[in-house]
Amino acid sequence: MTEPEQPENLPLCGIRVAEFCQVAAGPFAGLLLADMGADVIKVESPGGDSMRAWPPITEGYSENFASINRNKRSVVFDLKSDGGLAAARALALSSDVVLENFRPGVMAKLGLGYEALAAEKPSLVYGSVSAFGQTGPRSREGGFDVTVQAISGLMSVTGEPGGAPVKCGVPVSDFCAGLYAAYGVLAALMDVRAGRPGRHVDVSMMGATLGIAALQTSEFFGTGREPVKLGSAHPRNAPYQAFRARDDHFVMAAGNDKLWKSVTEIVGLPELFGDPRFATTADRARNQVALKEILEARFAARPAAEWIAAFNAAGVPSTPINGYGAALDDPQTAALGLVQPLELPNGVETKTVVNPAIIGGTVFGVRRRPPALGEHTEEILAELGIASAS
Numbered sequence: 001m002t003e004p005e006q007p008e009n010l011p012l013c014g015i016r017v018a019e020f021c022q023v024a025a026g027p028f029a030g031l032l033l034a035d036m037g038a039d040v041i042k043v044e045s046p047g048g049d050s051m052r053a054w055p056p057i058t059e060g061y062s063e064n065f066a067s068i069n070r071n072k073r074s075v076v077f078d079l080k081s082d083g084g085l086a087a088a089r090a091l092a093l094s095s096d097v098v099l100e101n102f103r104p105g106v107m108a109k110l111g112l113g114y115e116a117l118a119a120e121k122p123s124l125v126y127g128s129v130s131a132f133g134q135t136g137p138r139s140r141e142g143g144f145d146v147t148v149q150a151i152s153g154l155m156s157v158t159g160e161p162g163g164a165p166v167k168c169g170v171p172v173s174d175f176c177a178g179l180y181a182a183y184g185v186l187a188a189l190m191d192v193r194a195g196r197p198g199r200h201v202d203v204s205m206m207g208a209t210l211g212i213a214a215l216q217t218s219e220f221f222g223t224g225r226e227p228v229k230l231g232s233a234h235p236r237n238a239p240y241q242a243f244r245a246r247d248d249h250f251v252m253a254a255g256n257d258k259l260w261k262s263v264t265e266i267v268g269l270p271e272l273f274g275d276p277r278f279a280t281t282a283d284r285a286r287n288q289v290a291l292k293e294i295l296e297a298r299f300a301a302r303p304a305a306e307w308i309a310a311f312n313a314a315g316v317p318s319t320p321i322n323g324y325g326a327a328l329d330d331p332q333t334a335a336l337g338l339v340q341p342l343e344l345p346n347g348v349e350t351k352t353v354v355n356p357a358i359i360g361g362t363v364f365g366v367r368r369r370p371p372a373l374g375e376h377t378e379e380i381l382a383e384l385g386i387a388s389a390s
Contacts, residue, residue, distance in 0.1 A: 010037025011359070015189065017041065018095040019072070020088075020112070022049040024145070024171060025129045025205060026101030027068045028178030033097070033185065034071035035355040035364040041095075041380055042074045043088060048373040061344040066370040067352055070342060075381075076374030077389050079110055087381065087389035088112060093121050094384060096192070097185055101129040104139050114200040124198040125188040129181045133204035143205060148173035152209035153227075157216055160231040177208040237281055238288035239263060242321060244296050245304035252311055252318040260284065262314040266307075267298040328353070337363040345372035 015038040019030040027042070027049070034040040042049070054064040075091070078084035092098050092112060100107050107113045107128075114126040128134055131143025149155050149167045159166035184201035192198050210217060216227040219235065227235065232242040232251065239260070240253045254260045257280075264272045272278055272294070277287045284291055299307055304320065311318035322330070328339055342352040355364040381389060 010362075010364070012036040012038040015039065015097065016095040017097040017099060018043060018088075018092045020098065020100040020102065020107065021129070022101070023051050024068065024174035025177040026099055026181070027051070028175050029127065029129060029181035029185070030072065030099050031068045031070065032178065032182040032355065033099075037364075038097070040072040041091060041376070042069065042072045042371065043091065044074055044076050044373060046076055046078055048076075052373065058344060058350060059346050059348050061346055061348070061370075061372075063344075063350060066342060066344055066350065069370040070352060070366050071368045072371060073368075073376035073380065074371035074374055075377040075389075077377075081390065083388060083390045085110060085112075087384065087386055089117075090384045090386060091380065092117055093124075095124070096189065097125045097127065099127045099129070099181070099185070103142060104128070104130055104134045118198060118200075122197045123192050125185055125192060125201065126198065127181050127185045127201040127203070129177050129203050129205070131205050133207060134200075134202045138206075145171040145174045145205070148205040148209055152206050153213060153216065154209055157227050157229055159229050161229050163229065172212070173205045173209045176212050177203050177205040180208045180211065233288055233292075234285065236285050238284040238291055239295060241288075241292070243292065243299050243307075245299045245307050246302055248304040249321050250304040250308050250318060251321060252307070252316060254316055256281065259316050262316050263295075263311070266310050266314055266316070267295060269294070269298065337365070340365045342366055343369040345369065345375070 012033060015033070017030060017033050017038045017040040019026065019040050019042045021027045021030060021042075022044075030040045030042065049065065049069075051065045052062050054062050056063045077088045077091075079088055088110075089112060098112075098117065100112075108116070114124075114128070117126065118124050130139070131148055132138040132141055146167050149158075149172070150165070152173065154172070155165045155167055158168055181201060181203040184203060188199040188201055215235075219225070219227050234240040237253075237255050240255060242249045242251050252263070254263045260278070261273050264270050276283070278284045278291060308318045308320060320326070327333065333339060336356065336358070338353050338356060339351050340354050342350050344350060352366065354366060357364065377389065381387070
């Protein structure tokens with residue numbers, strides 16, 4: 001395992017982030033900044049981020065919480081008290097970045113909104129993550145990952161044709177919003193470093209989910225037709241999906257004519273290459289139901305592992321359909337240094353998947369374990385020159 005870099009060698013060394021966030025989207029943005037070396041100080045209420053109670057709980061600590069709160073410090077400020085609010089304001093004004101994911105208007109009511117803080121510190125970069133953004137007819141509505149997946153169109157193209165609505169198994173609306181927020185904050189920090197004022201970065205989960213649906217939205221703009229559910233298939237490419245072999249499903253993707261020719265040779269049906277139904281990528285996509293039936297009749301003769309090996313030997317991308325256990329145990333996962341040890345606040349050792357970006361050969365791993373609730377309150381107050389937040 002690559003040893004973690006010292007903070008002073010990391011790209012965001014010297015950047016302080018005050019994170020007023022809980023659960024997923026905002027904390028994930030904070031995690032990405034923390035991984036890159038920022039000093040991210042997580043501001044929690046006396047009850048703590050509600051994600052601290054999410055199972056699995058290992059001897060009193062949530063592994064879910066730990067997975068997106070490594071490399072941070074935690075302070076407890078009661079924002080309903082004058083002392084807590086004053087400490088929170090001092091922290092925000094001592095920071096380069098403020099991240100928050102309250103409903104729009106909440107931070108402003110507390111005197112911690114962008115306008116109030118930027119008036120005192122023009123260089124402040126302020127990142128807001130919400131379900132629908134800071135303005136517009138839905139801006140005051142709440143939202144969770146599943147409701148945003150629904151309203152953004154994602155659920156309409158997820159699942160098998162004719163099936164019930166299905167959300168993506170990974171909370172993509174939450175985590176993509178976090179990605180966009182971290183990206184926007186970094187862009188705004190470049191402005192500040194160039195001598196320009198800070199900015200308010202407004203990221204909505206709905207916008208982020210539409211943003212990653214570029215192929216589907218462009219299909220609608222180009223044709224006026226609603227994209228549809230295709231299961232594991234592709235709307236413009238075939239064969240490019242999951243197939244059933246003798247013992248199990250596997251995925252094979254022949255995304256161009258050269259790979260398609262290899263497929264026809266491997267399955268022993270070279271005549272398919274000249275079949276007018278499958279002459280071009282567009283033809284194969286249009287006739288992919290018939291193509292799947294033909295191929296699966298061949299695939300039924302051998303186990304999935306043999307087909308995967310044969311396709312890979314010919315340069316046709318093909319893989320098993322892993323559960324997370326197998327994915328985490330894959331030798332490529334190990335080669336990328338993605339899984340690293342993580343100590344919980346109680347000293348129990350677990351594991352986590354670290355930042356997948358490798359910059360200049362550096363893996364941005366675990367430097368600091370996830371914090372116990374309020375673990376660094378006194379430390380941060382001392383840095384701010386405040387005796388007490390009560």
